[in-house]
Amino acid sequence: MKIQFLGTAAAEGIPGIFCTCDVCRKVRERGGKDVRTRCQTLLDDTLLIDFGPDTYQHCLTYGVDLSVIRDCLITHVHQDHLFPMDLTYLRRPFAETPEDYPFFRIWGSEDVGPKIEEIFANPKIRGEYHEIKPFEPNMIAGFKVTALKATHGTDHPFIYLIEKDGKCLLYAHDSGVFPEETWEYLSGLSVHVDMISFDCTGGMEEDLDYRSHMCLGRNIRCRERLQSMGLVDENTRCFVNHFSHNGKDVLWETLEPQASAAGFEVTYDGLVTEF
Numbered sequence: 001m002k003i004q005f006l007g008t009a010a011a012e013g014i015p016g017i018f019c020t021c022d023v024c025r026k027v028r029e030r031g032g033k034d035v036r037t038r039c040q041t042l043l044d045d046t047l048l049i050d051f052g053p054d055t056y057q058h059c060l061t062y063g064v065d066l067s068v069i070r071d072c073l074i075t076h077v078h079q080d081h082l083f084p085m086d087l088t089y090l091r092r093p094f095a096e097t098p099e100d101y102p103f104f105r106i107w108g109s110e111d112v113g114p115k116i117e118e119i120f121a122n123p124k125i126r127g128e129y130h131e132i133k134p135f136e137p138n139m140i141a142g143f144k145v146t147a148l149k150a151t152h153g154t155d156h157p158f159i160y161l162i163e164k165d166g167k168c169l170l171y172a173h174d175s176g177v178f179p180e181e182t183w184e185y186l187s188g189l190s191v192h193v194d195m196i197s198f199d200c201t202g203g204m205e206e207d208l209d210y211r212s213h214m215c216l217g218r219n220i221r222c223r224e225r226l227q228s229m230g231l232v233d234e235n236t237r238c239f240v241n242h243f244s245h246n247g248k249d250v251l252w253e254t255l256e257p258q259a260s261a262a263g264f265e266v267t268y269d270g271l272v273t274e275f
């Protein structure tokens, strides 16, 4: 499976859109890997994950052609992961499309429908919404996609188990420590997880005083629990992703050595890898 990280930041990006903190100042000066746009990922050039406000920028920067991508999976309805306004351009005259142009399908929890139904109610808009139920596999763009419940600040946030050609990805954005219902479901699986993308909004902290995100310490404990269940082993590639300028030690020079010492790879905008 090929995974391309198009954006790797939390809601306000790094540098934060209006922020003047030390981290954001440095990042503005230096550029490079520390510049992070809002979280979005593409699998095998066919399945988009999330449709945030930087989608257009990602298409320009990485040559992603949305006219040939049919499916988009939404993790949750925070605006950095679902920016419905851009879906209104999926019609003429904003988009010249052939008569037989297939629909752009948005997949997500019951929270997603109300955010986009008014837009998709317009018959000129070539979009379709498909609701996903938790813990029930769906075939989407050739992937077997199973939504798991997340711990995050929306009504029905999901993380996803995504399988294809014998490979399995756990895409865990956004979520704090997983809810017990998700652990129960995972305990009944006999799958080997080949790659995990962990929420690391808190950066290199040992723990956080809030529930809805993770940090390196939480990632380590989550990986240990997955290991103890036999889903993860030393061959599983674990990535930390979705960073905030408010997180601890999030500049590459301090982030990468600590994450790497703990056995995690660090994402950056534009990173492409296969597993």
Ligand SMILES: [Zn+2]
Pocket (backbone or CB within 6 Å): 009, 010, 011, 039, 078, 080, 081, 174, 242
């Ligand atoms: Zn987010």
Ligand SMILES: [Zn+2]
Pocket (backbone or CB within 6 Å): 015, 016, 019, 020, 021, 022, 023, 024, 025, 245, 246
């Ligand atoms: Zn800042």
Ligand SMILES: [Zn+2]
Pocket (backbone or CB within 6 Å): 076, 078, 081, 152, 153, 174
């Ligand atoms: Zn969120």
